[in-house]
Amino acid sequence: MSGNSEAVGLPLDALETPALCLDIDAYRRNVARMADYIVRQHGLGWRPHMKGQKAPELAKEAIAAGARGVTCATVYEAEVMVRAGVAGVLVANQIAGERKLARLARLQCTTPVMAATDSLDHARALDAAAQAGGVTIPVLIEVDIGMQRCGIAPGGTVAALAREIAGLRGLCFLGVMGWEGHTLAYGGDAKREQIAGAIGKLTASAEACRAAGIPVEIVSASGSGTFRLSAPLPGLTEVQAGGGVFSDLSYAKWGLDHEFALTVVTRVVSRPSPTRIIVDGGFKTMSVQHGQPRPLGLGAIKSLVLSAEHGNVELEQPNSAHRVGDLITFIPGYTDSTVCLHDELCVLRNGLLEAVWAIPGRTGRR
Numbered sequence: 584m585s586g587n588s589e590a591v592g593l594p595l596d597a598l599e600t601p602a603l604c605l606d607i608d609a610y611r612r613n614v615a616r617m618a619d620y621i622v623r624q625h626g627l628g629w630r631p632h633m634k635g636q637k638a639p640e641l642a643k644e645a646i647a648a649g650a651r652g653v654t655c656a657t658v659y660e661a662e663v664m665v666r667a668g669v670a671g672v673l674v675a676n677q678i679a680g681e682r683k684l685a686r687l688a689r690l691q692c693t694t695p696v697m698a699a700t701d702s703l704d705h706a707r708a709l710d711a712a713a714q715a716g717g718v719t720i721p722v723l724i725e726v727d728i729g730m731q732r733c734g735i736a737p738g739g740t741v742a743a744l745a746r747e748i749a750g751l752r753g754l755c756f757l758g759v760m761g762w763e764g765h766t767l768a769y770g771g772d773a774k775r776e777q778i779a780g781a782i783g784k785l786t787a788s789a790e791a792c793r794a795a796g797i798p799v800e801i802v803s804a805s806g807s808g809t810f811r812l813s814a815p816l817p818g819l820t821e822v823q824a825g826g827g828v829f830s831d832l833s834y835a836k837w838g839l840d841h842e843f844a845l846t847v848v849t850r851v852v853s854r855p856s857p858t859r860i861i862v863d864g865g866f867k868t869m870s871v872q873h874g875q876p877r878p879l880g881l882g883a884i885k886s887l888v889l890s891a892e893h894g895n896v897e898l899e900q901p902n903s904a905h906r907v908g909d910l911i912t913f914i915p916g917y918t919d920s921t922v923c924l925h926d927e928l929c930v931l932r933n934g935l936l937e938a939v940w941a942i943p944g945r946t947g948r949r
């Protein structure tokens with residue numbers, strides 16, 4: 584860990600760098616906009632995905648703003664949330680392997696944690712873990728609504744699996760989920776149509792269950808790059824959009840107009856030439872998944888090359904303004920794959936360090 588917890592109350596310049604920083608006021612405005620749109624304007628539940636946020640403080644912020652719980656990607660993330668007292672957790676991935684299933688079952692002793700399943704084989708493994716742990720695991724069936732990742736085919740096949748699950752003593756069928764991630768590749772009317780088509784497959788699957796006499800309480804989908812178009816569609820009960828609370832260059836590309844609340848603050852460590860700036864953040868600090876980060880305040884740049892611990896910026900125009908020791912702030916290309924590179928989040932208000940939050944959900948443990 585860095586010594587940044589000793590810098591609480593001090594200005595940004597006092598931080599040890601590289602530092603993952605959150606402008607708490609901008610973040611809260613993003614959270615409020617999401618809660619307002621999803622919960623108040625569209626009457627849906629909000630269960631923000633924490634895969635890119637990790638810190639339980641952020642889950643609590645969203646819940647205080649109106650979220651009904653959180654979505655997680657791994658058992659470890661769910662454990663972190665439950666340990667922090669967060670309820671309403673959905674693990675939106677298929678968990679496999681006896682020991683990890685046992686951990687998922689154990690969580691149910693503290694609070695119900697929903698799990699995703701997409702096959703009878705997998706449902707039986709979940710059921711076995713639940714029965715061995717003496718608990719019931721609430722489940723959603725994941726439906727492939729076009730992304731071609733996990734998920735069962737939509738429609739009658741979902742109802743057939745739901746019926747099988749109803750016969751498993753350790754499971755409790757609550758509904759269906761899907762993720763229309765493939766629609767991020769589209770823009771304009773094509774995106775709107777793709778999202779409507781994908782969500783239609785999910786809601787038709789829910790209807791197929793209901794027509795077969797199986798109650799469906801939850802119809803869960805959507806992310807930060809799609810929820811503005813999916814929330815007005817009929818049939819969803821909740822939205823999983825998460826990373827929009829930070830926003831970044833990828834979400835902006837996917838049509839989200841939120842403030843950039845999360846940044847990576849680096850320091851100039853070398854000025855080899857008037858057009859070159861070397862900072863103390865490379866690819867172990869800033870992800871290049873979905874696109875490079877963007878430095879602020881440098882004017883036009885020719886290139887940014889990230890090696891492990893160095894960011895090498897080539898400027899279009901020579902400049903002597905940025906000296907060794909000065910701060911250079913970057914907007915992440917993708918916050919999801921950037922947060923997981925850090926142990927802590929420096930929470931800033933009006934340029935002062937207000938708190939340092941651990942990011943316990945980020946480790947190699949799954």
Ligand SMILES: Cc1ncc(COP(=O)(O)O)c(C=O)c1O
Nearest residue numbers: 632675762806807823824825826
């Ligand atoms: C299951 C699931 N739901 C929702 C999302 C969208 O998450 P976010 O809003 O953080 O982009 C994802 C993204 O990968 C996902 O895997």
